[in-house]
Amino acid sequence: MLTDWSEALEAESLPVDPTSAQQLAAAARVTARSSHDKHDMTLLLDVLGLPADPDTLTALLPLIPETGDAPTMTTPPATPLTFSNPVQELLDWATAHPATAVRNRANRITADLAELTERRDTEAAQREAEEKVARAKAELERAQEELRTVKAGTRTTAAAPTGARTGSGSGRSREELAAIRSWARENGHQVADLGMVPRRVLEAYDAAHQDSARKAG
Numbered sequence: 001m002l003t004d005w006s007e008a009l010e011a012e013s014l015p016v017d018p019t020s021a022q023q024l025a026a027a028a029r030v031t032a033r034s035s036h037d038k039h040d041m042t043l044l045l046d047v048l049g050l051p052a053d054p055d056t057l058t059a060l061l062p063l064i065p066e067t068g069d070a071p072t073m074t075t076p077p078a079t080p081l082t083f084s085n086p087v088q089e090l091l092d093w094a095t096a097h098p099a100t101a102v103r104n105r106a107n108r109i110t111a112d113l114a115e116l117t118e119r120r121d122t123e124a125a126q127r128e129a130e131e132k133v134a135r136a137k138a139e140l141e142r143a144q145e146e147l148r149t150v151k152a153g154t155r156t157t158a159a160a161p162t163g164a165r166t167g168s169g170s171g172r173s174r175e176e177l178a179a180i181r182s183w184a185r186e187n188g189h190q191v192a193d194l195g196m197v198p199r200r201v202l203e204a205y206d207a208a209h210q211d212s213a214r215k216a217g
Contacts, residue, residue: 024050032060034096034103044103047110048095180205 028050035041038057041064045052094106172180177197184191184201187208191197 028056028060029063030096032063033065034098035064036100037064043107044095047107048092183208 027048028045031044031048031050032041035044038061041060042052042057045056091106091110094102095110097103097106180197180202181191181193183205184197187204189198189201189204191201
């Protein structure tokens with residue numbers, strides 16, 4: 001057991017990041033000695049992020065104290081550790097503490113921190129989604145306004161040639177165009193009720209009326 005403890009201290013004295021397999025194994029043995037039973041040990045290993053596969057649990061089972069009290073062995077002075085996060089340092093100390101009450105409190109604090117972290121991340125994701133929706137709505141409104149502007153411009157542009165065709169597309173009034181259509185139908189020409197009168201019909205109409213004018217003169 002002293003050998004295992006020496007290995008644990010040696011692992012703890014190594015840099016925290018990256019964690020080697022030797023460090024993980026030593027930390028798992030220390031956790032097993034601080035556990036009540038297999039279930040308690042499994043929970044602790046999971047909270048600490050240590051291996052908890054069946055083979056590892058089987059190897060650690062003999063290290064669990066039968067009564068859950070502090071292990072009866074000579075413990076050398078604890079080696080000070082250097083942590084960048086004081087809260088994590090305190091949690092690591094409490095999780096490995098021989099007293100059950102301290103370990104339980106560490107587990108509760110760890111669970112509360114995990115819940116708070118999840119809630120913070122959820123709220124942050126919700127805010128980000130709401131901002132994306134707001135930006136998408138604003139972009140949609142701008143696109144709809146541009147579409148309305150384009151449609152209004154198209155109607156204005158298309159209305160001008162239509163009026164010109166109807167009123168004076170060929171330099172003739174509506175009444176004159178109506179008379180030309182009537183004359184064309186009477187003389188065997190096919191013309192539509194609306195739209196441009198074919199040029200050949202206009203030319204035929206002009207020629208016929210010029211002849212009539214010359215005869216009348």
